[in-house]
Amino acid sequence: MTRSLSMANRITRLDPADLPDTSAVGYAQISIAQPGRMAFVSGQVASAEAVAQGFETQAADVTQTAMSALAALDATTDDLVMAPIYVIDFDGARLVTTVAKFKAFCDGATRL
Numbered sequence: 001m002t003r004s005l006s007m008a009n010r011i012t013r014l015d016p017a018d019l020p021d022t023s024a025v026g027y028a029q030i031s032i033a034q035p036g037r038m039a040f041v042s043g044q045v046a047s048a049e050a051v052a053q054g055f056e057t058q059a060a061d062v063t064q065t066a067m068s069a070l071a072a073l074d075a076t077t078d079d080l081v082m083a084p085i086y087v088i089d090f091d092g093a094r095l096v097t098t099v100a101k102f103k104a105f106c107d108g109a110t111r112l
Contacts, residue, residue: 010034059101
């Protein structure tokens with residue numbers, strides 16, 4: 001595998017005054033990726049073993065595989081521009097779990 005420079009410092013994040021301030025929630029209204037290296041990571045799904053153990057284990061499994069993908073790029077969650085999350089049978093309990101796992105995944109990231 002070829003390693004190159006970090007992806008850091010190539011993303012500008014904006015929250016225009018006439019849009020809701022989303023900084024407290026942890027993301028920006030606009031993210032601008034500067035010219036240079038961009039990587040598109042495929043969607044991550046939980047393993048069959050994690051699915052058998054329940055939703056919380058699935059969420060942990062997915063965040064681990066996503067972190068592994070970032071590590072392969074010499075990137076961190078600070079380098080993310082977009083991170084969509086898809087959950088089936090979404091309800092209040094899954095919302096709480098999803099938000100908690102995503103916040104843990106983004107530990108240290110300033111904003112997405």
